[in-house]
Amino acid sequence: MKKFEEKTLTSQSIFKGRIISLQVDEVELPDGNTSKREIIKHPGAVAVIAVTDEGKIIMVEQYRKAMERSLVEIPAGKLEPGEDPAASAARELEEETGYGCKKMEHLTSFYTSPGFADEIVHMYVAHGLRKIEQPAVTDDDEFVELMELTLEEAIKYETEGKIKDAKTAYAVQYLQLQKAINK
Amino acid sequence: MKKFEEKTLTSQSIFKGRIISLQVDEVELPDGNTSKREIIKHPGAVAVIAVTDEGKIIMVEQYRKAMERSLVEIPAGKLEPGEDPAASAARELEEETGYGCKKMEHLTSFYTSPGFADEIVHMYVAHGLRKIEQPAVTDDDEFVELMELTLEEAIKYETEGKIKDAKTAYAVQYLQLQKAINK
Numbered sequence: 001m002k003k004f005e006e007k008t009l010t011s012q013s014i015f016k017g018r019i020i021s022l023q024v025d026e027v028e029l030p031d032g033n034t035s036k037r038e039i040i041k042h043p044g045a046v047a048v049i050a051v052t053d054e055g056k057i058i059m060v061e062q063y064r065k066a067m068e069r070s071l072v073e074i075p076a077g078k079l080e081p082g083e084d085p086a087a088s089a090a091r092e093l094e095e096e097t098g099y100g101c102k103k104m105e106h107l108t109s110f111y112t113s114p115g116f117a118d119e120i121v122h123m124y125v126a127h128g129l130r131k132i133e134q135p136a137v138t139d140d141d142e143f144v145e146l147m148e149l150t151l152e153e154a155i156k157y158e159t160e161g162k163i164k165d166a167k168t169a170y171a172v173q174y175l176q177l178q179k180a181i182n183k
Numbered sequence: 184m185k186k187f188e189e190k191t192l193t194s195q196s197i198f199k200g201r202i203i204s205l206q207v208d209e210v211e212l213p214d215g216n217t218s219k220r221e222i223i224k225h226p227g228a229v230a231v232i233a234v235t236d237e238g239k240i241i242m243v244e245q246y247r248k249a250m251e252r253s254l255v256e257i258p259a260g261k262l263e264p265g266e267d268p269a270a271s272a273a274r275e276l277e278e279e280t281g282y283g284c285k286k287m288e289h290l291t292s293f294y295t296s297p298g299f300a301d302e303i304v305h306m307y308v309a310h311g312l313r314k315i316e317q318p319a320v321t322d323d324d325e326f327v328e329l330m331e332l333t334l335e336e337a338i339k340y341e342t343e344g345k346i347k348d349a350k351t352a353y354a355v356q357y358l359q360l361q362k363a364i365n366k
Contacts, residue, residue: 003253004246004326014198015205017221020299022198022205027248035324037248038200040223042299063187065210065220066301067294070186078298108341110349111250112295115261116203116225118249119296121349141218143187158291166293166304166349173356180363 004030006037019043019078020117042119046089047076047167049107049174050099050126056148057175058129059168060096063143072147072157073165076121085122091136093126096144098135102128107174112166121167151175187213189220202226202261203300225302229272230259230350232290232357233282233309239331240358241312242351243279246326255330255340256348259304268305274319276309279327281318285311290357295349304350334358 006027015022021041029035050058061072077092079085086104093099107123138144149157154172157163163172189210198205204224212218233241244255260275262268269287276282290306321327332340337355340346346355 003244003328005253006246006248017207018219020221020223024200025248029324030326033323036201038203039249040203040299041249042296045298061186063189064294064297065189065208066222066224066297066299070188071294071297073297076298108352110347110352111247111254112349113225113300113302114247114249114254114256114348115228115259116223116249116302117296117300119299120347140216141212143213145186164293164303165297166295166353169291169293170349170353170356173353173360177356177360177363180360 006030006035009034038116040113040117040119042078042117043081044079044085044120044122045076046079046085046092046122046124047074047171048089048093048104048124048126049074049171050093050097050101050129051175052129052148056150057154057172058093058097058099059147059149059154059163060144061147062145071165071168072163073168074171076167086124089122089124089126094132094135095138096142097146098132099126099129100132100135101126101130123167123170151179189213189218192217221299223296223300223302225261225300226264227262227268227303227305228259229262229268229275229305229307230257230354231272231276231287231307231309232257232354233276233280233284233312234358235312235331239333240337240355241276241280241282242330242332242337242346243327244330245328254348254351255346256351257354259350269307272305272307272309277315277318278321279325280329281315282309282312283315283318284309284313306350306353334362
């Protein structure tokens with residue numbers, strides 16, 4: 001998996017923030033020429049496909065400053081340093097929605113923006129959902145609103161542009177596929 | 184869609200690069216407290232689901248410096264300033280794979296990393312694929328290898344971790360869903 005490898009000639013650290021850092025690498029291309037790569041480093045994230053016994057998909061609405069708008073997304077969040085992704089998925093589900101689950105099943109993991117960032121999202125399916133009486137609370141600077149949508153409502157939200165997030169689009173399509181297969 | 188809006192108090196430009204820029208905004212939260220948001224601005228991108236008459240999915244293998252590895256992805260690329268997304272999709276398909284198409288159908292658009300970036304990917308389905316005799320060439324610093332995979336091979340690549348890119352995982356699942364629906 002090292003085809004067309006780009007060797008690092010120099011690496012300049014531009015910014016180290018609370019969540020992301022930015023570096024610019026000068027690289028040697030396969031043809032011997034050089035180019036620059038602008039790279040964001042991210043701690044990685046988890047996302048959870050959680051469907052209640054009544055068939056409602058658990059979502060959260062949240063303001064996203066980068067787009068200056070609210071988005072409806074499946075529960076998700078950044079990995080804490082050294083945190084196990086499955087534990088992180090359970091923590092984010094509880095903090096954002098007040099739900100716990102019996103089992104967190106790993107579905108897949110993918111890079112969200114490989115052209116410029118190393119962020120990986122570990123996607124889980126929560127089984128055996130139950131409301132927690134005294135759930136852990138969200139981060140101080142996070143304001144989310146719980147939503148429970150049927151699959152049909154979620155598809156409608158996508159058509160209307162309220163769901164416009166890659167991992168959530170993947171999750172909705174996953175549930176559509178499961179339904180089509182199990183028909 | 185302005186729920187939980189975060190008002191910008193200050194915005195500091197940290198970096199303006201060839202592709203991305205980085206700013207740190209100080210925001211007023213819904214509860215009156217303040218926080219900082221690290222934000223990447225990106226020109227947006229297009230991606231193309233292209234299946235040949237023989238049922239092969241067109242993919243490209245490419246080195247991704249942010250992850251220091253090669254990834255197998257559907258054809259994709261950045262929007263040029265002012266460029267129409269459908270035209271961009273046709274251009275990227277031709278440059279990266281040598282294929283043209285009769286019709287570029289818009290499927291959906293989603294944000295890839297809404298927690299820290301405004302990148303949006305416009306996803307297209309190419310209809311009526313044909314090989315172009317003298318295709319336009321790729322960017323100077325882009326080295327890609329064309330691959331044509333059956334749906335079964337693509338699913339196997341995902342299981343093996345060779346396909347590990349969000350838009351490509353979405354595309355493979357889309358084709359699985361179409362197959363399940365049309366059975």
